[in-house]
Amino acid sequence: MASNSKLAIAIHTAGMLAFGEQMPLTSKIIAESVDTNPVVIRRIIGNLVKHGLVEVKMGTGGGSRLTRQPREITLADIYLALEEGYIFNVPELEKSHCCPIGKVVRPVLKKFFGEAENGLIEKLRKITLQDILNDVRKELPEDFCMMENNG
């Protein structure tokens, strides 16, 4: 598992903001739900803000909320907002390296990996935050209210 849980945390975060409707949520509340530290959440929200998905209000009564409707936010938007770079790494070679294949393979692999990653992004683009919410709601008790139940 190479893995990177930022995307999961970011979606979870955005999902909670959606649940919270227009009521701003604090990084502390979200962090408790995700089971991590508020700073981790703030860092991720920073990326979402930078890409216009979320807006933040400072000070008392402040917190974050979505700038758009959940059906207008795709997982690709969130994925790209994280600016994590490429999934597959193509290792650098030493400058002294002299195998001609080694030198030539690198850009070729980069090209094909880029294509593959586009396939991933296309799929992510078809999934909206609303889809996530719908699935999550199915699993929650009907009378669930986040503000009361969160622990």
Add this chain to the structure above:
Amino acid sequence: MASNSKLAIAIHTAGMLAFGEQMPLTSKIIAESVDTNPVVIRRIIGNLVKHGLVEVKMGTGGGSRLTRQPREITLADIYLALEEGYIFNVPELEKSHCCPIGKVVRPVLKKFFGEAENGLIEKLRKITLQDILNDVRKELPEDFCMMENNG
């Protein structure tokens, strides 16, 4: 860059085996081209063997070679052979965790991440080792011969 350079190394390795035609190549030669340690290569070849892409001959004059033509091996075959698991991690929660959303979100995210990863794999399935070779060959001098030039 979460990244994992195993796929790049595995493709590079398979590519060299293809270049070598039916002449078995040693892990040492491949390691020099990739600029790493022979054990790293052997570990990866072990996965390729397990999935029937490569066969290995022990002892003097031994080494590895492909079991199929390069046009019959896709990057998806190589990717899946590495058994790296999922690209995106969905973090576990503490057992004591009691936020109901937290509990419910996990399987939902796993499902959607699985779909996204399938998009990646579909793309990889469309790229064969032969495609890589063709691109690499374009960049190499016409009279290139691996056995003489490898350093």
Add this chain to the structure above:
DNA sequence: TCTAGTGTAACTATTCTTGTTACACACTAA
């Protein structure tokens, strides 16, 4: 002014990945 928030730097801890050494075993050729 007090309290409740955020943003961010700096540091620590942890985990993942890669690299290395070492050695038993397999096979070939003399």
Add this chain to the structure above:
DNA sequence: TTAGTGTGTAACAAGAATAGTTACACTAGA
């Protein structure tokens, strides 16, 4: 049957990436 090449793999070391934590300056509302 012995020497030489090569693999497989365990065990450990080193390095890098990820995540978690603390601390503190700054913003805003009551």
